[in-house]
Amino acid sequence: MTRKILLRIFAALLIVGAAAAAFLLREFKGSAVKEEQIFLLSKRTSYDQFVRELMPHIRHHRAFEFYADHLNLRRSFKPGRYTLRQGMNVIEIARMFSLGMQTPVRISFQNARIPSHLAAKLAPQLDADSAELMTAFTSRPLAEELGLDSLTLFSIFIPNTYELYWTTTPEQFVHRMKKEYDRFWNEQREGKRKATGLSRLEVVTLASIVTEETRAREEMPRIAGVYMNRLRRGIPLQADPTVKYAMQDFGLRRILRRHLKYPSPYNTYLNRGLPPSPICLPSITAVDAVLNYEHHDYLYFCACPTFDGRHNFARTLSEHNINARAYSAALNRRKIK
Numbered sequence: 001m002t003r004k005i006l007l008r009i010f011a012a013l014l015i016v017g018a019a020a021a022a023f024l025l026r027e028f029k030g031s032a033v034k035e036e037q038i039f040l041l042s043k044r045t046s047y048d049q050f051v052r053e054l055m056p057h058i059r060h061h062r063a064f065e066f067y068a069d070h071l072n073l074r075r076s077f078k079p080g081r082y083t084l085r086q087g088m089n090v091i092e093i094a095r096m097f098s099l100g101m102q103t104p105v106r107i108s109f110q111n112a113r114i115p116s117h118l119a120a121k122l123a124p125q126l127d128a129d130s131a132e133l134m135t136a137f138t139s140r141p142l143a144e145e146l147g148l149d150s151l152t153l154f155s156i157f158i159p160n161t162y163e164l165y166w167t168t169t170p171e172q173f174v175h176r177m178k179k180e181y182d183r184f185w186n187e188q189r190e191g192k193r194k195a196t197g198l199s200r201l202e203v204v205t206l207a208s209i210v211t212e213e214t215r216a217r218e219e220m221p222r223i224a225g226v227y228m229n230r231l232r233r234g235i236p237l238q239a240d241p242t243v244k245y246a247m248q249d250f251g252l253r254r255i256l257r258r259h260l261k262y263p264s265p266y267n268t269y270l271n272r273g274l275p276p277s278p279i280c281l282p283s284i285t286a287v288d289a290v291l292n293y294e295h296h297d298y299l300y301f302c303a304c305p306t307f308d309g310r311h312n313f314a315r316t317l318s319e320h321n322i323n324a325r326a327y328s329a330a331l332n333r334r335k336i337k
Contacts, residue, residue: 043079064090081166108161136170156181192291207286208278212241220289237268245279305330
């Protein structure tokens with residue numbers, strides 16, 4: 001074989017090698033993600049299902065599968081909420097799932113009346129179903145672990161927006177809420193709480209009633225003041241929202257006399273003082289309204305007949321009865337039963 005032929009063969013091998021190297025470089029190091037997107041990998045997903053669901057979102061499938069086998073991803077992949085960033089290669093993608101480098105999620109919840117309502121709101125935001133969440137929210141052992149009981153455990157959840165991992169378990173979520181609750185009760189709020197003479201649970205319980213009474217933020221301190229006056233004078237609170245809660249009928253538009261007789265420790269027409277626990281998760285605004293309640297001599301309030309969400313306040317029963325009759329007449333005109 002002549003020197004010329006050998007040179008040609010060597011050159012051909014170089015070209016083939018360079019092409020192979022370029023191909024492998026493109027497959028393993030080239031961009032496998034066209035545009036940024038979120039990929040959810042549930043704890044209930046098998047490895048084969050995970051790979052099938054991932055493939056439509058990336059390129060260079062054979063390179064990914066090869067490197068995944070090299071990394072033993074079948075045994076090391078971790079559930080989570082992941083961000084497939086534009087330009088990521090298959091090595092970066094496989095390592096991300098192996099190391100569990102998930103992206104935190106911001107979850108929000110506002111008013112929820114009972115644990116099942118909150119579970120239904122959180123289930124779409126976490127890798128947990130509502131049944132799992134309900135089990136944690138009503139767990140006696142978990143409550144006792146936090147120094148609470150299963151009745152008051154729900155009261156520590158502060159409606160807000162929180163950043164956590166999508167794979168946070170219901171138990172971990174409850175522990176996180178306890179930390180947020182303890183952080184919420186800072187020195188300033190604790191000082192104001194002590195001045196009210198109420199416990200934390202009592203403040204939250206009263207705030208839950210205030211939350212259900214009005215959506216007008218500016219009215220909350222005044223309404224809280226009415227209830228503080230009644231508590232201190234030993235007058236039953238007679239809060240309509242507690243009747244709805246007692247009956248678990250949140251669609252009631254009009255509280256009638258027969259409703260006031262419904263037997264329950266939550267019915268503040270039949271029982272003096274605050275109910276045993278909150279009737280909803282109160283807003284932070286409502287809690288602060290209780291801590292900064294308005295000092296006045298009002299003992300009554302009634303919704304305005306204009307249905308603008310505001311209330312008329314009264315110092316005497318006779319004044320209140322006038323307001324109540326006006327509101328009742330407005331309900332009749334609108335045929336609200």
